[in-house]
Amino acid sequence: MKIVVPIMPTSMAEIALLETKKYQEADIIEWRADFLPLDVLSTAAQQIKQKFSSQDIIFTYRTEDKAECNITEMAYANLIATYASAFTYIDVEVMRFKTISLPDNAIASYHDFNQIPLNLSDILSTMSARQPKVVKFAGMPKTKADVLRLMSETQAFSLQHPQQLLVTMAMGEIGKITRLAGDSFGSSWTFASVDASSAPGQFSLSEMLQAKALLN
Numbered sequence: 215m216k217i218v219v220p221i222m223p224t225s226m227a228e229i230a231l232l233e234t235k236k237y238q239e240a241d242i243i244e245w246r247a248d249f250l251p252l253d254v255l256s257t258a259a260q261q262i263k264q265k266f267s268s269q270d271i272i273f274t275y276r277t278e279d280k281a282e283c284n285i286t287e288m289a290y291a292n293l294i295a296t297y298a299s300a301f302t303y304i305d306v307e308v309m310r311f312k313t314i315s316l317p318d319n320a321i322a323s324y325h326d327f328n329q330i331p332l333n334l335s336d337i338l339s340t341m342s343a344r345q346p347k348v349v350k351f352a353g354m355p356k357t358k359a360d361v362l363r364l365m366s367e368t369q370a371f372s373l374q375h376p377q378q379l380l381v382t383m384a385m386g387e388i389g390k391i392t393r394l395a396g397d398s399f400g401s402s403w404t405f406a407s408v409d410a411s412s413a414p415g416q417f418s419l420s421e422m423l424q425a426k427a428l429l430n
């Protein structure tokens with residue numbers, strides 16, 4: 215199980231203040247670029263790559279958690295094309311931006327902030343059909359049964375597609391178990407936080423390191 219830790223700087227000053235030591239034990243850093251204005255992204259990208267030069271980094275520009283999509287499909291496609299080769303992985307919202315072409319290092323990702331959809335296995339298959347490096351789904355469970363369903367769909371999908379790197383999680387309080395036990399059911403990465411979390415239910419990096427030590 216790899217531990218991914220998001221950073222969400224809102225200014226260049228915040229990037230300068232990031233204490234890389236705190237992130238040393240993360241396997242992967244996720245840069246949530248959507249907290250910065252588009253016109254500073256290129257300078258920010260250089261600084262972030264410099265700061266975390268020894269770690270794998272995901273470039274993510276999340277729009278699915280915004281009430282209104284603040285970027286056109288063309289501008290989003292442009293971002294993906296510009297930053298894909300500069301980072302280890304690039305998150306692509308394939309269910310929202312359907313016509314986008316996927317770079318080799320794409321994480322095909324989809325968030326549902328209201329539910330664990332009943333057609334989750336179709337969603338995973340649709341994303342996987344695009345042949346991304348990673349398929350990632352995060353959803354909001356309403357009941358414990360939703361949490362179990364996410365885990366069992368994850369296991370079924372990973373058994374059917376053993377070559378596909380898969381990452382799933384149920385957000386929020388009742389979904390927390392998926393962040394700990396996901397690996398046992400076919401989800402290869404878990405997201406944990408340092409200072410601020412990027413989604414409800416994330417454990418801290420130090421908690422996740424303890425859990426990983428116990429589970430392995």
Ligand SMILES: O=C1C[C@@](O)(C(=O)O)C[C@@H](O)[C@@H]1O
Pocket residue numbers: 220244246274276305323350352383385405406412413414416
């Ligand atoms: O896709 C994900 C997963 C996530 O939403 C979570 O629930 O931990 C956190 C996001 O930063 C990341 O892009």
